[in-house]
Amino acid sequence: MKHFPSLILLLAFNVIFAQDKLITRTAKASFFSETPVENIYAENNQVASILLLPKKTVAFNVLLKSFKFEKALMEEHFNEKYVDSEKYPAAKFKGTFNEDIDLTKAKTYANVEIKGQMIFHGVTKPLNTIAEIIVNEDKTVTLKSKFPINLEAYNIEVPALVKDKIAPEIEVIIDATYK
Amino acid sequence: MKRAIITISVVIIAVICYATYQYNKPQQDVLSSNSDYSFSAIQLIEKFNQDANASTPLFDKIITVSGKISLIEESTNTSILILNDGIKCEIKNNDAQQNLTKGMSVKIKGVFSGYDDMFNEIALVKCVIIE
Structure with missing residues (x-):
């Protein structure tokens, strides 16, 4: 019984930590x-x-092989010719921001500047973007962002034959809801 | 001369047909394809624990895996089922809503898409539930 208060304290800590770390496996890129x-x-x-x-x-x-295209051939070319997804299976991003996000109030933080590093196709590059972070009524958090990726910067070569079919800069959209 | 023109035309038409077929090739149908590998969830997780390069031979292969649902994460179009805390399967929502619950034993067929080292999970996409 002596340990009872500390047990409660431990449980309380667990709850706090559980809320601090927001995760999702179903974000959309x-x-x-x-x-x-x-x-x-x-x-x-x-x-x-x-x-x-x-x-x-x-x-x-982001596991690159999990991207779905309209046409099977595009998916094949994307994986085999451009991003070489067997050699570099994932694109990774890690970034930081300055905003204080209050989880207790539903609110939209419209211009959150995120500064970070992107690892893609074996190349690490700085990547800064503006995100919208929304604390929803049901206490979930949504993060949305949009940024361009320059293929050449990540050593992705587009053959001359298909140069007019693929834009040199690709727009990436991220939409993540954390529970 | 006439014959040459006919031969060339036939070749050109064949090439165009082949190119069009390739271009419009349908997406892989997981349900009607045979699986390349069959594992229990425990076996597959163990395989990745023992071998850091376990991914390489499995890319794009259709894998059947049976295990216990340890988590369901729903989203707008698709949902994720986690089997035995280590395999995540992406399924379409109409499949997900077949009364699936945590703790249920299922058999799933899907395409291997990589190892997610953020949550240490083996990823399968285009999954269908077969049992």
């Missing part, structure tokens, strides 16, 4: 390449992410 010849859209609904509010960090892990 999609990208769009637009050229006059062909539009290419792909999405991945299986992105893993951790949002640590007290440390103000966010991390994403």
Whole structure:
């Protein structure tokens, strides 16, 4: 019985920590390449992410083979010719922000600046983006962001033959809801 | 001369047909394809624990795995089922809503898409529940 108060304290701590570390396995990453010849859209609904509010960090892990395309051939080319997903299976991002996000009130934080590093196709590059972080009524948190990825910067070569089919800069959209 | 023109036309048409077929090739149908490998969830997790390069031979392979649902995470279009705390399977929501509950034993067929080292989970996409 002597340990009872400390047990309660321990439980309380657990609850606090559980709320501090927000995770999701069902974040969505999609990208769009637009050229006059062909539009290419792909999405991945299986992105893993951790949002640590007290440390103000966010991390994403995107398995490249989980991207789904409209056409099977595009998916094949994406994996085999461009991102070489057997050699580099995941794209990773880790970033920090300055905003204090209050989980107790439903609120939209519209312009959260996230600064971080992206690892993609074996190349590490700084990546800064603006995100919208929403504390929802049901206490879940949504993070949305949009940023361009320059293929050349990550050593992804587009053969001359299909250059007019693939945009040199691809727009990536992230939509994550943490529980 | 006439014959040459006909031959060339036939070849050109064949090439166009083949290219069009390739371009419009349908997505892999997991349900009707045979699986390349069959594991219990415990076996598959153990395989990855022992071998850091276990991913390589499995990429794009259709894997059947049987295990116990340890978590269900629902999202707008798809849901994630976690088997035995170590395998995550992405399934379409209409499949997910077949009265699946935590603790249930299921057999799932899906395409291996990699190892997620953020949560240490083996990832399968395009999954269908077969039992």
